[in-house]
Amino acid sequence: MGSGFASTNLVTALILTLAFALLTLAVISTTSFVKISVVLFLLRTALGIQQSPPNVVLYSIALILTLFISAPMGKEVYQSVTDAGLKYENISDYVQAYEVAEAPVAQHLMRFTQPRERAFFVNSAQRLWPEDMRATLAPDSLPVLLPAYLTGELKRAFEIGFLIYLPFIVIDLVVTTILIAMGLSQVQPNTISVPLKLLLFVLAGGWTRLLHGLVLSYA
Numbered sequence: 001m002g003s004g005f006a007s008t009n010l011v012t013a014l015i016l017t018l019a020f021a022l023l024t025l026a027v028i029s030t031t032s033f034v035k036i037s038v039v040l041f042l043l044r045t046a047l048g049i050q051q052s053p054p055n056v057v058l059y060s061i062a063l064i065l066t067l068f069i070s071a072p073m074g075k076e077v078y079q080s081v082t083d084a085g086l087k088y089e090n091i092s093d094y095v096q097a098y099e100v101a102e103a104p105v106a107q108h109l110m111r112f113t114q115p116r117e118r119a120f121f122v123n124s125a126q127r128l129w130p131e132d133m134r135a136t137l138a139p140d141s142l143p144v145l146l147p148a149y150l151t152g153e154l155k156r157a158f159e160i161g162f163l164i165y166l167p168f169i170v171i172d173l174v175v176t177t178i179l180i181a182m183g184l185s186q187v188q189p190n191t192i193s194v195p196l197k198l199l200l201f202v203l204a205g206g207w208t209r210l211l212h213g214l215v216l217s218y219a
Contacts (some may be wrong), residue, residue: 027063029146030105031070035153035160036214037062042161043210046168047201048194065211069218076104102142109145112218117148156217164210168197 027033040058044050067074080100118139125134125144137144175193201207 027066029150030109031066031073032153032214032218033062033066034150035157035217036065038154038157039160039164039210039214042157043164046161046165047197048168048190049198061211065215069215070108073104073108077101080104106140106142106145109142109149110140113145113148113152115139117151118144121147160214167200171197171200 037059040062044053044058080103081097121144122137122139125137129137172189172193175196176189179189179192
């Protein structure tokens with residue numbers, strides 16, 4: 001009896017671990033988490049401070065903003081699954097729940113994917129997948145929308161990162177030029193440029209403007 005109980009606990013633990021892994025993957029691949037986290041890390045690098053804010057703080061900011069932005073989609077998914085009247089007693093119930101929840105997620109991803117990206121992954125599936133798998137594939141299918149969405153999010157994140165870098169590069173160049181002109185080439189430019197960049201970022205309301213802009217980019 002003890003052995004059976006231990007086996008049951010092991011299976012339950014494995015199921016919970018798998019469910020948590022799938023939930024984490026869903027949060028990363030279907031929400032704004034990728035773009036926000038990449039932008040925040042690019043900002044930290046542009047400021048020239050590698051350890052502050054720490055990774056856990058940046059990930060926490062990205063996760064909180066992601067939950068705020070994705071709340072409407074999460075509500076639609078929850079209502080779709082609960083209104084289906086499923087008892088979740090067998091595998092078919094979970095498959096049906098997935099099919100029901102797929103619609104609001106696909107609708108959300110369609111808003112932020114380009115037709116060119118969707119067409120690329122459809123065409124790639126025609127070349128890579130067997131015929132029985134690609135027969136039902138469409139541009140609005142999740143296997144197409146997910147990579148198209150992630151590609152677009154990374155592109156937009158690096159575009160924002162480029163714009164963030166520009167004023168800080170100007171500060172680095174100005175500080176380096178002044179130090180060389182004063183004959184202080186032995187002084188590390190970061191010693192002076194980092195405080196100036198932090199001052200500029202604070203005076204411009206950088207955190208507020210950046211976080212507000214990231215949130216409103218999904219409006």
